Amino acid sequence: GFQYVNEQIHRDIAILANSQHMNLEAQTLISFAESLELSNNYKKISIPWTQPLSKRNRRSLLGYQYCPLCMRANEEARLKISWRFTWSVYCEEHRIPLQSSCNQCGHPYQPQLLEANLRYINHCHHCKANISSYNNELVPLVNEDAYKFQNLANKVCMDGFSYVFGTKVSIKDWFDLMAFYINIVRRGAINPSYMFGKLVKSFGIDIDNIDPPNTGLRLSHLPVHERIDLLGCAIKMDSIDSDEWLERCAELKIKQNSFNWSKQTVVPKSFHIIYKKLPRTHSYRARSFGSAYPKSPDAVMKRWERVKRKNEMKKFYDEARMNYEK
Ligand SMILES: [Zn+2]
Ligand SMILES: [Zn+2]
Known part of the structure; x- marks a missing residue:
């Protein structure tokens, strides 16, 4: 019933609360933050090498990472702690790249916005489609080097x-x-x-x-x-x-x-x-040009790409708002 569904959603969504799963997730991230020697205020700043977390009921530009095949069975659909790390790019069980948006509508996957009547977390909050659909013919070859990085990063943590x-x-x-x-x-x-x-x-x-x-x-x-x-x-x-x-x-x-x-x-x-073994140079570039100094074409292009991306993301929210108002 609803009670169960709510429990499941709350257990699976990685936001600080009192359930066991979230404590485990919080513990994992806190101990990782500690091994990065961050000061105690890492609760306020974002922890490097972890995917940004969205607050409950808040929209985010980034979706949660997930493996569609791991999310196939409704009852077993769970968000794994390892998916929170930036170096997690493949599912170790299925050897396919993790995803972070809905295959159907392209919205970022945001389980924290799911309504309880959807019953399971393997759904898109926006179009309600099941996010575990996966086209096997489109599977890209595994980049073995990236896979190696992921395994080594996990090992270093362990x-x-x-x-x-x-x-x-x-x-x-x-x-x-x-x-x-x-x-x-x-x-x-x-x-x-x-x-x-x-x-x-x-x-x-x-x-x-x-x-x-x-x-x-x-x-x-x-x-x-x-x-x-x-x-x-x-x-x-x-x-x-x-x-x-x-x-x-x-x-x-x-x-x-x-x-x-x-x-x-x-x-x-x-x-x-x-x-320390490289030669030093004594010619220091003056850094007093500040913003009056023209930006490189590269910096300008990067800025432009960011603006474009932001606008694209904003479209989703405007759409979502319109649907809501209908
Ligand atoms: Zn998987
Ligand atoms: Zn969708």
């Missing part, structure tokens, strides 16, 4: 450490390094014939075929196919040893401050083993 350049590093240091590699790949993909593009290609990583994420959004906000490309490249970067790093940097005249591409850039601790 073990509590990893190894980088032959040195044992913490969970935080490993994930910081991976985020740094992903940034390098993104920079390379935008400009393949420039320094970082050449560097990444010299490692044998094919960035010509990956679309540079055109929105410039944070990793957790990127659609799954873009995350798959980036994670696949990051795991290959992870296999490059320090000798090869230093050799390639020397060839491409990459210096310490080549890595300071923005004011926010922090060279991760586990990369210092390379960074």
Whole structure:
């Protein structure tokens, strides 16, 4: 009956409450936040490497990640905790990419907006269709590198450490390094014939075929196919040893401050083993131009893509509102 349905929805939706499942989810995310050494206010900020959470009854631009095949059986349809992590891009059981929107109408999957009379959480709140429909003929080949990243990231979380350049590093240091590699790949993909593009290609990583994420959004906000490309490249970067790093940097005249591409850039601790061996440069670029300095075409395009995306998303809400008012 309704009581049961409500319980099920409440158990499955990952928002803080008192049920066991949510406590488990909260515990998992809190302990992950702690291993990233975030301060105690991580309840207010978003935790890196986790998909943003929508508040109960609030609309969100991003859907929850799910595997349509895992959600097939009504009674067993559950949201898995592992799907909350940004590096989760494939279902481990079915080896298909996770989805975050409805196949039928394209709205982000938002189980927190489901009404209890739909009975099960495997429905789209907007068109009410079952979200577990899946066309087997359209299954893309699994990107084994991205899959490898996902497995390794899970392992690092379980073990509590990893190894980088032959040195044992913490969970935080490993994930910081991976985020740094992903940034390098993104920079390379935008400009393949420039320094970082050449560097990444010299490692044998094919960035010509990956679309540079055109929105410039944070990793957790990127659609799954873009995350798959980036994670696949990051795991290959992870296999490059320090000798090869230093050799390639020397060839491409990459210096310490080549890595300071923005004011926010922090060279991760586990990369210092390379960074400290690179030549320093004393020519500091003046940063006083501020907003009067013309933006690069790339920055302008990124902004434009973000505006376009926002408008697209807004359409959904306007539609939803119209339906509601009818
Ligand atoms: Zn599955
Ligand atoms: Zn739908």
